[in-house]
Amino acid sequence: MLRRLFTVLSAASLVLCVATCVLWAATHRTTLAVGLLEPGERWRVASYDGRVWVDNQPQVDTDRDERERLLEAFKALEWQSRARDELDERDDGRTLPQRKSAAAAAYRAARRRATSPSTRQSVRHVAVAGCASILPALWVAAAVVRRVRRGRRRASGRCLACGYDLTGNASGACPECGARVRASSPAAGSGSA
Numbered sequence: 108m109l110r111r112l113f114t115v116l117s118a119a120s121l122v123l124c125v126a127t128c129v130l131w132a133a134t135h136r137t138t139l140a141v142g143l144l145e146p147g148e149r150w151r152v153a154s155y156d157g158r159v160w161v162d163n164q165p166q167v168d169t170d171r172d173e174r175e176r177l178l179e180a181f182k183a184l185e186w187q188s189r190a191r192d193e194l195d196e197r198d199d200g201r202t203l204p205q206r207k208s209a210a211a212a213a214y215r216a217a218r219r220r221a222t223s224p225s226t227r228q229s230v231r232h233v234a235v236a237g238c239a240s241i242l243p244a245l246w247v248a249a250a251v252v253r254r255v256r257r258g259r260r261r262a263s264g265r266c267l268a269c270g271y272d273l274t275g276n277a278s279g280a281c282p283e284c285g286a287r288v289r290a291s292s293p294a295a296g297s298g299s300a
């Protein structure tokens with residue numbers, strides 16, 4: 108069970124490692140950006156200059172556009188209020204001063220939200236690939252160790268599963284762990300004392 112989990116994680120890690128290397132090669136000179144759009148939080152993942160970057164530039168741009176739009180709306184109303192007689196002017200049930208102060212409040216609120224300070228983080232492709240290769244490397248090392256150990260046990264007539272000495276055992280099963288002993292294995296036939 109634990110070994111299976113180890114294998115699955117190693118495989119996933121290997122995929123990440125290979126994907127990072129491919130990304131690295133593919134974006135050595137070009138830029139690849141993927142937008143992550145969440146309402147109120149827009150992030151971007153990009154790959155260039157040998158690094159993977161994560162930044163919230165889309166959100167910063169959106170907020171800036173919104174502030175500019177609100178400021179323009181406020182300026183337009185202010186222009187109107189200069190040009191017309193404020194007391195007589197009515198639009199959508201509100202007087203111009205009311206609309207103006209609402210527009211000013213909306214702009215101030217947008218500035219206060221002034222959300223999204225520009226955030227940018229990056230990590231080198233080689234660092235991601237390096238970290239992602241640790242688990243697969245350990246998996247290979249563990250597989251080699253298992254193979255060598257099995258070879259040694261087979262050569263010395265021991266149970267391949269637990270290492271129990273099967274000299275003279277003819278039952279076809281390891282008395283220690285119950286593993287089946289193959290008849291062709293030297294262990295089964297080496298009881299010639």
Ligand SMILES: [Zn+2]
Pocket residue numbers: 266267268269270271281282283284285286
């Ligand atoms: Zn055994």
